[in-house]
Structure formats: C-alpha cells, structure tokens
Amino acid sequence: MYALNNCCWLRCVDCGNLAYLDHGRVDSSAGTLYAAVASFTCNTGYVRSGTASVTCTSAGTWSDAVPTCTIRSEHFFFN
Numbered sequence: 484m485y486a487l488n489n490c491c492w493l494r495c496v497d498c499g500n501l502a503y504l505d506h507g508r509v510d511s512s513a514g515t516l517y518a519a520v521a522s523f524t525c526n527t528g529y530v531r532s533g534t535a536s537v538t539c540t541s542a543g544t545w546s547d548a549v550p551t552c553t554i555r556s557e558h559f560f561f562n
Contacts, residue, residue, distance in 0.1 A: 498539035506552035507531070517541060525552035 496517035501509050506529045511521040522536040533550025540546055 496539065496541055496543045498543055498545050501537070501545065502549045504549055504552060506554070507550075509549070515539060521545070523550050528555055529553060530555050 498515050498517075498519070500515060501511055501521055503509070504523055504525075507523060507525040509521055509523055511519070513519040513521065517539050519539045520536055523531060523534070525531045529552040531550045531552055534547040535550075537545040537547045537549075
C-alpha cells in the first residue's frame, strides 16, 4: 500500500455521501471511507427495491446503487 499524507492509501479512500432515500432511512454511521458499510431501511408501509446495504470500495465508489422505497400496494388500498 502507498502512503499518502501519512495515512494508508486505502484508509484515505472516501466514497462520499450517499443519495437521499425517499420514504426511508440511510444509516451511514460507519462513515464514508474505504470498507464502511451503509444500510437502508424503508418507512412503515413501504418496501425496499434493491440492495439492503452497500460497502465503500477501494475505487472510491459505493458497491451498489441506493435502493428505492415504494408504497406497498395493500397499504395503499386499505389505509
């Protein structure tokens, strides 16, 4: 590994903030640096379409796209 500004190169990799998740929550409490994991949950009455979590890769990108939360069809019709 290469040193950059007195830190390990991989530890300096920052994937940046994740996009806002409409009708849900992003837990990125582990941060945005290499190997950090962020998870996604949808609000009550919504269902997630896509991954449950992403990891910050050595390329400085998140491992997958932010999912979407869509209203459950039965919730829409019966509430």
